[in-house]
Amino acid sequence: MEAANKPISSICFKPGNEDFVYISAGNEILSFDVRMGTQSKPLETYNYNRDEINQIAVSSKGFLAAADDSGDVKIVNTIQKCLYKRLREAHTSICSSVQFIPWRPWTAITGGLDSKLAAWDFSKGRTLFSIDYGSPELQNGSSSGSAGQCFNPAFVHSVAVSEEGILGGLYKVCAVARGDGAVDVVDLEYELAPAKSKGPPRAAILTTRSKGAELGDGSCNQSRAKRIHLDYTMGGHTAAVSCVAFSAFGEKGKFLISGGNDASVKLWDWSKGFYSETNSKVDLVLDIDVKKKVNWLCTAPTDSDNLIVCDTSKVVKVYSFR
Helix, strand or coil: CCCCCCCEEEEEEECCEEEEEEEEECCEEEEEEHHHHHHCCCCEEECCCCCCEEEEEECCCCEEEEEECCCCEEEEECCCCEEEEEECCCCCCCEEEEEECCCCCCEEEEEECCCEEEEEECCCCEEEEEEECCCHHHHHHCCCCCCCCCCCCCCEEEEEECCCCHHHHCCCEEEEEECCCCEEEEEHHHHHCCHHHCCCCHHHHHHHCCHHHHCCCCCCCCCCCCEEEECHHHCCCCCCEEEEEECCCCCCCCEEEEEECCCEEEEEECHHHHCCCCCCCCEEEEEEECCCCEEEEEEECCCCCEEEEEECCCCEEEEECC
C-alpha cells in the first residue's frame, strides 16, 4: 500500500476497529482502510501541524492527537473532521510522544526533548501536571557516580500508558523512556489527584521519604511509592532508552519492556516496586542483546507471547516467550 511520498513517522490503529489505520508523514496525517490493500486511497487527510509530526495517537472517543517538532500537540475531532484543540506552551522543545489515558477520556499525556512529561485536560487545553526530569531536584534524586552511567540529558523519548484494569485494577500508571538511560514508572492517579488529597507538599515529602519511596529505585520503604526509577544500577540501560511498552500477553501489564540505544531489550516485573509489603526490588526478568539500537517494540496478545522489536537493522525480530 503506497501511503505517502514522505517517510512515515508514526502509525496507529483506530480503537475498536483495527481495519482503519492512521499514519503521519511530514506534517500530514492520513487514514486508510487496510481491507482495500494496495488499492487503498486516503479516507481522511489532516494538515493542522505546522512542523514534522513525531507521534500520533487515537482515543476511543474519536480524537486524534499529533505531537510535532514545534512542541505543540494538535487534537483533531475525527468525527466532525476538524481541529478541536491546540495544546501548547508546556514543551519548549520537540514534543516526541503523546498518548491518551484510557480511563480518563479527556486526558492526554505528552513527553518532549525538553525533558518534561505533561498531562493535559485537552477539552480545556490546559496542563494538569508537569514533571521536569531535567530539574535539579530530580537529577539529584537519581543514581549517579557509578561505572556505566549514561550522562545524556533526560529527554523523554517515549511514553506508554497502562490499560485500564491491569493487574486487578490496582495500577493506573505510565512508563517514561528517558535519554539518560532510565525508565520511570509514574502513578498517574496520584499525580492527577487534587492537590489537597496528596498530603504534604512535595518538598516536605522529599525530606521524609526515602528515594525509593518518592523518586524510586525500584524498592519502597514507606507506603505505596508514587514513582519507580529503573536505571543501570538495577541492570538497566547504559544508553538512551528509546521506547517502552506494557506487555499485552499473559497477565496484561505484568511486564514492562524497554529498548534502548545500548542494543538491549529489558523485561521488568515492575509492579511490586510500588509496595513495601513485598520488601523487594523490581525484578529484571530478562535482558536481550539484539545487537542493534532499538527503534521501537511492541507485544502481541497471542498464545505464543510475542515480542516484536524493530532496530536499526533491516530485520524485524520476533521473540516468543513460552
